Amino acid sequence: MHYVTSKSILSKNNGMNLYRGCTHGCIYCDSRSKIYGMDHKFEDIAVKENSLELLKKELRRRPKSMIGTGAMTDPYIPLEKRLKYVRKSLELIHNYGFGFTCITKSDLVLRDLELLKRINEKSKVVIQMTLTTADDGLCSILEPNVCVTSRRVEVLKTLNDNGISTVVWLCPILPYINDTEDNINSIIDSCIETNVKGILCHGMGLTLRDGNREYFYSKLDEHFPGLKDRYIREYGNDYSIPSPNDRELMKIFKKRTYDAGIMNRWDEIFRYLHEFPQSSYQTKLVI
Template identity: 40%
Template sequence: MIEQIAAKNLLNRVKYNEWFGADYNMNLYRGCCHGCIYCDSRSECYHVEDFDRVRVKAGAAEMLRRELASKRAAGVVGIGAMSDPYNPFERELCVTRAALDAIAEAGFGVSLDTKSALVTRDIGLLERIRDNHSAIVKLTITAAGDALSRQLEPHVCPSSERFSALRALADAGIFCGVLMTPILPFLTDSADNVRGIIRKTAEAGGKFVFSMYGVTLRANQRQYFYDRLDERFPGLSARYRSTFGGSYYCPAPRHDLLKALVQEECRTHGLLWRMPDIIRAYRGGGEQLSLF
């Protein structure tokens, strides 16, 4: 039985809508049970106790309808920044589904982040939202192959199922692509892994690959990450400590070369990679003129 928690409000206005063009951010759940070893949301600064235990915000759909109705103009609602909206409980609770229905009825757009193939259940609602305003779905994929993805993200579907979900979304005409982030130094920063993700994104019909070339580590999150590295990749946490010390941002070695590789591969496969181009393409109907 999932615990319900009270929330004063759901929508938080975004001061600068530079992150995929979202005007508002919203999290319907608190905590996440995917078990991703690198998750930033586990950081102490967010004050989410017992992060692996998922809780749902009580009366979320009704609250969202009221808040949307109070806005003077429609905008894009970002979902999934802190907690995946398609956790295992969502299959029965349908809280995210009800929220998408409210967004569709209000004529707002959506910018959705997930690692779960369950998102395909709501393709019909995403089509409605797209037709009324705009819709973008970002599937986070950090490993081209399933063996590594299962070690990094043990309690969510493997990469192959996420690529299949991307294919289903693309076939329905939903603007979709891949968040290749974080890139983990010494783990997912190989040229083969990067090329594999970009190629499979293109084969699945995705429109973009957006990447950040390293990983951020903060209090609480850092120790959890190092503990998991010790369990699954012996010796790697020591390499992180010697390379990065206590740095917040841990860039992949040769990150400049990786960035150039991403741009080259995206050009080759006809994918967008720049944030302004991605926003323009799904919100403003822009063409992919910046590929070259």
């Protein structure tokens, strides 16, 4: 790890990244792509040392809203156990009456459960959890340095039991690896059992571009010999890598989520993620 300073911490849409880089080791991670201009090794985490001071200043002057994190870097990387930047940012979010949402694969989020509950009582919290494969063994290959899927499902249940809404990212689905009906049905089963609010799935496949493509292919050679050649033959240097089973799997996804009353449209889910309960917050202030 190394420290850097930033000029700002919140984007215009109230997104933040306290860290840059990741050590989860997910073989498909788009954040490795050269397009993002990272000037250091991906696993050498850049810690924004002045991020909490910046966040405090920006929360003071911005209207109440949802603060999000996790779009580029999982906020609950192992380094967070020691540095507690996410924890401290949550304390500021709570103190200033904002809402919170994040995308993670880590059960470390439960460390902050009581604080998340306090924020949720005042405003709103939505935890977004990525699920790619129901098979824990395969999960350990695809996402080697973070908790396996069965543990993430336990986290979803714990959050739901404590009144915190959840959304699942069902992606990426890798052609010839986890693009099966059994896998999609198993993940949806878990989502239904844990009462998730919505499931985000833009399509069955993944994206590859310079930077993450090379890393992904090296891991295919390591764990799935011969599969890289098939990808190159079928997809070349395409950005979009759809599963040949996309149409059938998306039918299953749409029907099962609709039948279960789970949100499945991107626009609907993102609207929900960004909605801040103004009236609820004001009422609680008066009380």
